[in-house]
Amino acid sequence: MTLFPAIDLKDGKAVRLSKGVMESAKIYSDEPWELVKSFEKMGAEWVHLVDLNGAFAGEPVNLEEIRKIRANCNVKLELGGGIRDEETIKRYLDLGIDRVILGSIAVKDPQFVREMAAKYPVVVGIDAIDGYVAVEGWGEVSEMKATELAKAFAEAGVEAIICTDVGRDGMLSGVNVDFTLSIARASGVPTIASGGLKDRADIDALQATGEIEGVIVGKAYYEGTLDLEKALKEVQ
Structure with a gap:
């Protein structure tokens, strides 16, 4: 199982939120690239990046920091937040990002995601509040169930689905294993758990299912x- 150390970028700094609320941002580093480098030295294969400002703006905002991360670090990078068109996907891939995460656009235009997945390394981000899909930086909740959205990408060619239980995100309250499993089974796509990871017991619980590809590690x-x-060292 792959562990994905995570960095949220807000105003050029590395932060973590609680339940996706921007005002809850706690700054952990003024130089995000240094954090990514430390993850690389620990042995991480991947680092998970989110442009938080971009998620709300619907376009890239923390580009300079992302460039600096790529220039200084050799670890694989997946990036989400405000990626709504092909031009932005190409821009990030040209910058050296290894794969892009499509979230809000996956709800609004699943056909676009399928078309992009046929051409580029794409991951779908499904963020849910009480089982229903949240969009626009988690500022809105749609009427679509997360498992329904997962089914829509069953044979779409996406590399993975990252599913976040927003209510647990940044709360250290334990990962939602059942929710993650429901997404994995609905889609048949490699699924990455996100939201609430507290400690090694959570990793062990996910690994014990034999059906979950990885987990995002943030506040833990x-x-x-x-x-x-x-x-x-022990899990990957």
Whole structure:
């Protein structure tokens, strides 16, 4: 199982939110690239990046920081937040991002995602509040169930689905294994859990299912409830 250390970019800094609320942002680094480099040295294969400002703006905002991360780090990078058109996808891939995450646009225009997945390395981000899909930086909740959206990408050629239980995100309340499994089974696509990871027990619970591809590691690392370096060595 792959562990994805995560960095949220807000106003050029590395932060983490609680339940996706922008005002809850806690700054962990003024130089995000240094954090990514530290993950690389720990043995991470991937780092998960989100342009938080971009998620709300619907276009790239933290481009300079993303460039700096790519220039200084060799780890694989997946990036989401405000990617709504092919031009932005190409821009990020040309910049050296390894794969892009499509979230809000996946709800509004699933056909666009299918077309992009046929041409580029695409991951779908499904963010849910009480089982229903949240969009626009989690500022809105749609009427679509997360499992319905997952089914729409069953044979779309996407590389993975990242499913986030927004209510648990940044809360260190434990990962939602059942929700993650429901997405994996509905889609048949490699599925990555996100939201609420607290400690090694959560990783073990996900791994025990034998059906979950990976997990996003955020606040558990930053607040010290998970020994990330040890987990990377033992789990990957």
